[in-house]
Amino acid sequence: MIREELSRAVADALDALVASGRLPGVDYGVPEISDTRSPEHGDFACNIALTAAKKAGMNPRALGEALVAELSKAAHLTIEIAGPGFLNFRVDPAYLAGFVPRILAAGDRVACTEPDRQLRINVEYVSVNPNGPITVGSGRGAAFGSCLANVLEAAGHIVHREYYINDGINSEQMRLFAESVAALVEGREIPENGYKGDYVAAVAARIASASVPSQSYREASQALMLERQREDLANFGVEFDTWFSEQSLHDRGDVDRCIEELTSKGVADERPRRFMLKLAKGGKIEEVVVEDQVEEEDDGEALHPPTLSSREREEGEKGTLWLRSTKFGDDMDRVLRRRDGRLTYIASDVAYHRDKLTDGSGIRGNGPVDKMITILGPDHHGYIGRLTAVVAALLEDPEVPTKDEHPLDAIEAEIYASPHERDACRLALEEARRRLEVVIFQIVRFMKEGQPAPMRKRDGNIYALIDLVDELGKTMAPDADQEEQRRIGRDVARFFYLMRSHESHMDFDIDLATSEGEDNPVFYVQYAHARLSGVVDKAREAGIEVNAETDLSLLVHPRESTLIKMILDLPFEVRRCAEDYGVHRLTTYATELARAFHHFYDACRVVQTSEPDLSRARVTLCEAARVGLQAVLGLLGVSAPTRM
């Protein structure tokens, strides 16, 4: 609110200078209003005189002087030129206090802003295989994804939260998982690379007691694991609009249809060769390596799982079907259909992304999306290229006219049939990069007793997210009931995950996180909210009500002004987070807002029966601060307790 007003004032001043012929009429951009480092520099700063100096053909200080002369016509502003040409704004406290009613009027929409262009965005996150509980590693993606979805929504976009269930019948990993469960149920030894954790035994026990027929082990174990995942995520405060089944794409025939489409477009084929690109630094193609797929190289049984009968194998036997993803910037072609006829995960991905783009299944009821955001863990970053290629292959249109500006060079000639195909593929790739954004969050290393705790699903050495939540809750509130412990554990875990940038590696020291207990910043923020709730209640008991009509110009204490400025920053922070996905800044912001309140509370007594007008103004400010804190905690998915 306030930054927009100041920015507009500066823009108007520039316009006035242009109109009176003192400046050349060029585009100076939107003036940015930034924070000041120290109070001596006022409340806000603007560097427009520095950035526009060159375009204006003036030195920065002279331009600054001219702007100040224009701007000083506004009564509520004092402006100075400092350093190389900064405009330092000092705003009148009463002017600042005038924003308080606007904060109260915005209520729970106080964090919201209008986007430059509203987008329909599909955010997919977590999406792990249903072969184990949600781990602490996935917890980071869950916290990040849910927070990002909240932020994008607050920034004015239409957001759809989605979980992709990897329940495809062709999945090697799920086959192995089912086999491990089956082995336990039937008292055999778990296969060598099988899954060995306690949770596998738990699934096996439930299957055994329900006397599930052996041919349904796979479905049953998958369903049980999925149920557990949903529960764990709900307990972590993570919900989805859609749980999208991979298998449903096969059942509807979507995968077959997409493969048909790609084949007829010529971006997928059965030629027995794979193209691989040798890339130099910077992604330039150095060499195209063509590998002929010789039948003798077939390393036999490994590709033919025992669950597939020899009859099925014979029937499925066709040539390998390749997605020529090298046409779309991927570093090697990908298999869509294996030699034994079974489709790969990538084949499902093709259909899945088609469905996301068009909502062909109608499951979301949203229609086509402008942007797909897919949040993946650090071990999946190699997936960016192939997913982008998948989307590009879907978007490629051989009929689209291109300019065919130059002939194929030697390297291009190995990949593309014609200049037209090359240009069409490039257009599709550019569009794919706009439509699909794969966001990788970096690894979380869990430290226990000073040692990194290894985590692998298969050997059973996993650390479940829900166990972390419970552990944190129990340590920090030993006397609370389980529901309360879960809430506390969830709040602490979410805040901790979100404190660091998703693109930074992060150490999660369990011992430290639990031992630091009361010093956790989440309590600092929540305590501010509880204090605020308490003081507003206290005031009401004394007959002092929150009232937006009251004389707020009494709020002239520097700590009052600082608090108001801080609340007004929320939509600005949200907007930034929505632009670069750096939602971790909201934890910093929440801490700063809490600090601004604690400082205010320390210096300014709110409830004073001898000062009814001031008390009313202050309690009204308190309510505004409470609304702001509640909003930011809501975005983080952390609770805002009224008592602690």
Add this chain to the structure above:
RNA sequence: GCGCCCGUAGCUCAGCGGAUAGAGCAACCGCCUUCUAAGCGGUCGGUCGUGGGUUCGAGUCCCGCCGGGCGCGCCA
């Protein structure tokens, strides 16, 4: 070899090309007869890995190097 990420206070990490680089923890010293002390005030702590470049201005952008994590062929 190629790709992604990281290197900032003793530790964990923030830091929008902008002014004197910040927070929490750890260590030390103070403040509760007054609205919640899970709070407030203060002290200590830095060659921003390194060398160049761009810029009026670089922790931030570009290039090189050093160090670390992760990933990289019919698993996902």
